[in-house]
Amino acid sequence: MRLVGVADTTFARFDMAAAAIDELKKTGTGFKVVRRTVPGIKDLPVACKILLEEGMCDIVIALGMPGAQEIDRMCAHEASAGLIQVQLQTNKHIIEVFVHESEAESDKELAWLAERRAREHAVNAYDLLFRPERLERMAGTGQRQGFDDAGRLR
Amino acid sequence: MRLVGVADTTFARFDMAAAAIDELKKTGTGFKVVRRTVPGIKDLPVACKILLEEGMCDIVIALGMPGAQEIDRMCAHEASAGLIQVQLQTNKHIIEVFVHESEAESDKELAWLAERRAREHAVNAYDLLFRPERLERMAGTGQRQGFDDAGRLR
Amino acid sequence: MRLVGVADTTFARFDMAAAAIDELKKTGTGFKVVRRTVPGIKDLPVACKILLEEGMCDIVIALGMPGAQEIDRMCAHEASAGLIQVQLQTNKHIIEVFVHESEAESDKELAWLAERRAREHAVNAYDLLFRPERLERMAGTGQRQGFDDAGRLR
Amino acid sequence: MRLVGVADTTFARFDMAAAAIDELKKTGTGFKVVRRTVPGIKDLPVACKILLEEGMCDIVIALGMPGAQEIDRMCAHEASAGLIQVQLQTNKHIIEVFVHESEAESDKELAWLAERRAREHAVNAYDLLFRPERLERMAGTGQRQGFDDAGRLR
Amino acid sequence: MRLVGVADTTFARFDMAAAAIDELKKTGTGFKVVRRTVPGIKDLPVACKILLEEGMCDIVIALGMPGAQEIDRMCAHEASAGLIQVQLQTNKHIIEVFVHESEAESDKELAWLAERRAREHAVNAYDLLFRPERLERMAGTGQRQGFDDAGRLR
Numbered sequence: 101m102r103l104v105g106v107a108d109t110t111f112a113r114f115d116m117a118a119a120a121i122d123e124l125k126k127t128g129t130g131f132k133v134v135r136r137t138v139p140g141i142k143d144l145p146v147a148c149k150i151l152l153e154e155g156m157c158d159i160v161i162a163l164g165m166p167g168a169q170e171i172d173r174m175c176a177h178e179a180s181a182g183l184i185q186v187q188l189q190t191n192k193h194i195i196e197v198f199v200h201e202s203e204a205e206s207d208k209e210l211a212w213l214a215e216r217r218a219r220e221h222a223v224n225a226y227d228l229l230f231r232p233e234r235l236e237r238m239a240g241t242g243q244r245q246g247f248d249d250a251g252r253l254r
Numbered sequence: 255m256r257l258v259g260v261a262d263t264t265f266a267r268f269d270m271a272a273a274a275i276d277e278l279k280k281t282g283t284g285f286k287v288v289r290r291t292v293p294g295i296k297d298l299p300v301a302c303k304i305l306l307e308e309g310m311c312d313i314v315i316a317l318g319m320p321g322a323q324e325i326d327r328m329c330a331h332e333a334s335a336g337l338i339q340v341q342l343q344t345n346k347h348i349i350e351v352f353v354h355e356s357e358a359e360s361d362k363e364l365a366w367l368a369e370r371r372a373r374e375h376a377v378n379a380y381d382l383l384f385r386p387e388r389l390e391r392m393a394g395t396g397q398r399q400g401f402d403d404a405g406r407l408r
Numbered sequence: 409m410r411l412v413g414v415a416d417t418t419f420a421r422f423d424m425a426a427a428a429i430d431e432l433k434k435t436g437t438g439f440k441v442v443r444r445t446v447p448g449i450k451d452l453p454v455a456c457k458i459l460l461e462e463g464m465c466d467i468v469i470a471l472g473m474p475g476a477q478e479i480d481r482m483c484a485h486e487a488s489a490g491l492i493q494v495q496l497q498t499n500k501h502i503i504e505v506f507v508h509e510s511e512a513e514s515d516k517e518l519a520w521l522a523e524r525r526a527r528e529h530a531v532n533a534y535d536l537l538f539r540p541e542r543l544e545r546m547a548g549t550g551q552r553q554g555f556d557d558a559g560r561l562r
Numbered sequence: 563m564r565l566v567g568v569a570d571t572t573f574a575r576f577d578m579a580a581a582a583i584d585e586l587k588k589t590g591t592g593f594k595v596v597r598r599t600v601p602g603i604k605d606l607p608v609a610c611k612i613l614l615e616e617g618m619c620d621i622v623i624a625l626g627m628p629g630a631q632e633i634d635r636m637c638a639h640e641a642s643a644g645l646i647q648v649q650l651q652t653n654k655h656i657i658e659v660f661v662h663e664s665e666a667e668s669d670k671e672l673a674w675l676a677e678r679r680a681r682e683h684a685v686n687a688y689d690l691l692f693r694p695e696r697l698e699r700m701a702g703t704g705q706r707q708g709f710d711d712a713g714r715l716r
Numbered sequence: 717m718r719l720v721g722v723a724d725t726t727f728a729r730f731d732m733a734a735a736a737i738d739e740l741k742k743t744g745t746g747f748k749v750v751r752r753t754v755p756g757i758k759d760l761p762v763a764c765k766i767l768l769e770e771g772m773c774d775i776v777i778a779l780g781m782p783g784a785q786e787i788d789r790m791c792a793h794e795a796s797a798g799l800i801q802v803q804l805q806t807n808k809h810i811i812e813v814f815v816h817e818s819e820a821e822s823d824k825e826l827a828w829l830a831e832r833r834a835r836e837h838a839v840n841a842y843d844l845l846f847r848p849e850r851l852e853r854m855a856g857t858g859q860r861q862g863f864d865d866a867g868r869l870r
Contacts, residue, residue, distance in 0.1 A: 108393050113407045115394035137390040139378045142350060146341035174331055177482055182338040184490040187454035211407040224447045236445040239416050240423035253421045253519040262701050267715045269702035291698040293686045296658060300649035328639055336646040365715040485790055492798040495762035504758060532755045544753040547724050548731035561729045561827040570855050575869045577856035599852040601840045608803035636793055644800040673869040
C-alpha cells in the first residue's frame with residue numbers, strides 16, 4: 101500500500117484537493133491518501149516535507165491558487181522554489197498544481213480550470229508512482245494540464 | 255505545554271507582535287509565548303531558527319512590515335525565502351505575517367490592516383498547532399488575512 | 409561502463425531525448441543510457457537527483473521546452489536553480505538543455521532548434537565524461553548550442 | 563569576551579567598517595573585533611561564514627556599497643540571500659549594512675549615509691549580542707538606519 | 717604549495733582563463749594552477765565544487781561571459797547564486813569574474829575588458845590566499861576590476 105499526500109490551502113477559492121483525490125481513486129488502487137491543509141501556498145513546502153518524512157508519503161500533490169497581483173506571483177515563486185528544495189531533500193516527487201487567478205477570465209472559467217488541472221495532475225502523480233512508462237511514451241508530446249494540450253511540433 | 259515563538263522587528267511601524275500574542279491568548283490555552291525582536295525582516299529567518307531550535311518552539315509567527323520601495327520588495331522576498339528554508343530545516347511551521355506599506359492608502363488603514371492580519375494569522379498558527387482539522391474544513395474557501403475573504407468560486 | 413541519465417518531459421513539444429540519445433551513440437561508446445520522463449521542467453531536478461543517486465548515473469542530460477509566457481520563464485528559472493542544487497549535492501554535472509518557445513519564429517524552426525541543441529549538448533555531456541581536454545581546447549571560443557557559434561572576439 | 567566579526571569590501575567607496583568599529587567601541591565593552599576585507603559584496607557570505615565558524619565570532623556586521631546599475635541590484639540580492647543562508651547554517655546573526663549608491667543624490671550625502679547607517683547598525687549588532695531587551699522595547703516603532711526613523715503609525 | 721583552481725567556459729568569446737593564469741604567475745609564487753573548462757556559466761558551480769573538494773584547491777577563479785539577452789542575465793544570476801552556495805559548502809572563496817556582453821560597445825572593447833578584469837581579479841584571488849592584509853588596506857577605496865576605479869567618496 102503506497103501513501104499519496106495531498107497538501108492544499110484555505111486561501112484557494114476552489115477545493116482542488118477534493119477533485120484530485122476523486123480523480124486518483126478513479127484512476128487506480130493500491131494507495132491511501134493523507135491530506136494536510138495550510139493557510140497559504142508559502143506554507144505548502146514544509147507541509148509537504150512533513151507528509152513525506154513524518155507521514156511516510158511516497159509522493160505529494162501540492163495544490164494552490166495564487167492571486168493576480170505581482171506580490172502573489174512572488175509568493176508563488178517562493179513556494180515553488182521551496183517545493184523543489186523539499187523534493188531534493190527527500191528524493192521524492194511533489195506534483196505542484198498551481199492555478200493563477202490571472203489565468204482565467206471569469207470565476208466560472210477559473211473553477212473549471214482548477215478542477216481540470218487538479219484532475220490531470222492527479223493522473224500525473226499516479227503515473228509517476230505506478231506506471232512511469234506511460235509518461236515516457238508521452239515524452240515530447242506537448243501535454244498540458246487544464247487547457248488543451250499543445251501537441252507535438254510538426 | 256507547547257511553545258509559540260513570536261519574532262518581530264524594530265523596523266515595523268506597528269506592534270503586530272502584541273496583537274498576535276493578545277489574539278493567541280483569546281483563542282485558547284496550552285501554550286507559552288517566547289518573543290524575539292530583531293532590527294529588520296532580513297534578520298527574521300535566523301531569529302525564527304533560534305526560536306525553533308534553541309528556544310524549543312513548536313511554531314513561530316514572524317511579523318514584519320516591508321516598505322513601499324522596490325528594494326523593500328526584494329528584502330521581503332529574501333526574508334520569505336529564508337523563512338521557508340528554516341521551516342524545511344526544522345520540519346516546523348512559521349506563519350509569515352508581512353504587511354506591505356503599499357497595501358494601504360493611509361497610516362490609519364495600514365495600522366488597521368497590520369493589527370487585523372496579525373490577529374487572523376495568530377489564529378492560523380493556533381489552528382496548525384492545536385486543531386488542524388479546522389483548517390481542512392476551510393480548504394478552498396478563499397480565506398484572506400486582513401482584508402475581506404475572497405470566498406469560494408461559484 | 410558509465411551511465412548517462414536522460415531526463416525529459418511530457419510538456420515539451422519535441423522528443424529532444426531521442427535526439428540526444430541518438431547523438432550520444434554516434435559520438436562514442438562505453439556508456440549505457442537511463443531515461444526518466446516527468447510531466448514538466450519543475451519535476452526535472454528531483455528526477456535528475458534520483459538518476460544520479462539511485463540510478464548511479466555519472467552525468468545527466470536534462471531536456472525541457474519552457475513556454476513563451478512570463479510564468480514559463482519563472483518556471484525555467486526555478487528548474488535551473490534546482491538543477492544547480494542537485495549538481496552541488498552530488499558533485500556530478502547535469503547538462504541543462506532548455507529550448508524556450510520564444511527563441512524561434514515558427515514551429516518548424518523550434519523543432520529544428522530543439523533537435524540541434526539536444527544533439528550539440530549531448531556531445532558536451534560526452535566530452536565532460538570521456539574527453540574533458542576537448543572542452544579545454546575550445547575554452548573561450550564562443551561555442552553555442554543550436555544557433556551558430558558566436559566565435560572568438562577579434 | 564565575545565567576538566564581533568566585521569566584513570567589508572574594497573569595492574565600497576567609504577570605510578564603513580572603521581565607522582562601525584568606532585561606534586561599537588563607543589557603545590560598550592566585553593568584545594573584540596575581527597575584521598576581514600574582500601573584493602566585493604558577493605564575497606561577503608563566505609567571509610562571514612569563515613568569521614563565524616573558523617574565527618569563532620558570535621555575530622558579524624557585513625558592510626557593502628552596491629552600485630546604481632540593475633546588475634548591482636542583482637549582485638546585492640545574491641549577496642543578501644547568501645548572508646541569510648550563512649545565518650541559517652550557523653544559528654548566528656549577521657547584520658547586513660548595505661548602502662546603495664542610488665540612495666543618495668551626491669557623493670557627500672552618500673558618505674554621510676554610509677557612516678550613519680554603519681554606526682546605527684553597529685548598535686543593533688551590539689544590542690543583539692548584549693541587550694536584546696532593548697530591541698524588544700523598540701519593537702514596531704519604525705526604526706531606520708541612516709535616514710530619519712519612520713516612527714510608529716498613528 | 718597551494719592550489720588555485722581556474723574554471724572557465726567554451727561559451728565565452730575570450731580566453732579569460734589564460735589571462736588570469738598569466739597574471740597569477742606574474743604576481744607571485746607558491747601555488748599551482750588546476751584548470752577545468754565546461755560548456756557554460758551554469759556548469760561553473762559544480763565545476764568549482766569539484767575543484768575545491770576533489771581537486772583540493774584552496775581557491776577558485778570562475779570566469780564567464782554572459783550574453784546580452786534577458787535570459788543571459790537570468791543564467792548569470794543562477795550561476796552566481798550557485799557559486800555562492802559552493803563557497804558556503806566549502807568555506808573557501810570563489811572569485812567570480814563575469815563580463816557581460818552588454819558592458820562593452822564593441823568586440824574590441826569587450827576583449828579588452830575581459831582581459832583586464834580577469835587579470836585584476838587574479839590579483840584579488842592571490843591576495844585572498846597569500847596577503848589578505850593588502851585587501852584590508854584597500855577597504856572602502858572604490859576598487860573596480862576592468863574599468864577605472866571609482867575611488868573614495870569625498
